[in-house]
Amino acid sequence: QVQLQQSGAELVKPGSSVKISCKASGYTFTSYDMHWIKQQPGNGLEWIGWIYPGNGNTKYNQKFNGKATLTADKSSSTAYMQLSSLTSEDSAVYFCARELGYWGQGVMVTVSS
Amino acid sequence: DVVLTQTPVSLLISLGGQASISCRSSQSLVHSNGNTYLHWYLQKPGQSPQLLIYQVSNRFSGIPDRFSGSGSGTDFTLKISRVEPEDLGVYYCLQRTHNPPTFGGGTKLELK
Numbered sequence: 001q002v003q004l005q006q007s008g009a010e011l012v013k014p015g016s017s018v019k020i021s022c023k024a025s026g027y028t029f030t031s032y033d034m035h036w037i038k039q040q041p042g043n044g045l046e047w048i049g050w051i052y053p054g055n056g057n058t059k060y061n062q063k064f065n066g067k068a069t070l071t072a073d074k075s076s077s078t079a080y081m082q083l084s085s086l087t088s089e090d091s092a093v094y095f096c097a098r099e100l101g102y103w104g105q106g107v108m109v110t111v112s113s
Numbered sequence: 114d115v116v117l118t119q120t121p122v123s124l125l126i127s128l129g130g131q132a133s134i135s136c137r138s139s140q141s142l143v144h145s146n147g148n149t150y151l152h153w154y155l156q157k158p159g160q161s162p163q164l165l166i167y168q169v170s171n172r173f174s175g176i177p178d179r180f181s182g183s184g185s186g187t188d189f190t191l192k193i194s195r196v197e198p199e200d201l202g203v204y205y206c207l208q209r210t211h212n213p214p215t216f217g218g219g220t221k222l223e224l225k
Contacts, residue, residue, distance in 0.1 A: 061213040103161040
């Protein structure tokens with residue numbers, strides 16, 4: 001069965017970067033887009049972008065250009081998202097989702113000094 | 114970006130009752146290939162969203178037939194019949210016809 005296992009919660013300082021992971025299993029990792037979605041506390045959902053692990057192609061929501069960088073490691077079937085120059089506005093839960101059908105459990109990122 | 118407006122914002126339903134949620138788009142969601150990429154999700158408390166309906170009216174794997182989707186163009190509806198306790202949570206619509214994909218603001222389904 002399709003499973004997406006995300007890394008653990010992160011507490012990071014303003015101005016720093018964080019890299020969160022999403023390990024896929026139960027399907028051919030290189031054959032499906034992996035999407036990333038942001039959810040701020042009490043708020044709705046915001047699409048960040050996707051990566052196609054088969055060839056590394058990416059597409060981003062313009063709002064997250066320069067903020068998020070998506071990569072994928074075919075050897076470990078793991079997708080990554082790096083968030084840079086963190087501010088309090090980046091505090092949120094971040095989900096990975098295979099073609100927006102199967103979702104990971106989410107990673108809470110808290111930006112605080 | 115395409116704006117999806119969901120109504121109502123919250124819904125009080127009795128167990129066994131029927132719920133109807135509307136999702137209206139700021140522009141047509143018919144793709145140039147003829148498909149309509151409007152999907153519905155349920156996010157239960159403390160969980161990640163789960164896909165219920167894809168492309169307007171197709172139930173995702175394992176989703177009971179109590180859930181049904183309909184609509185076209187800019188107006189879409191999710192109906193939940195015979196509401197059960199596990200149906201409670203926040204429902205979202207999502208459009209993938211236009212870039213970037215956008216979500217509706219959500220409808221919270223609660224028990225009366």
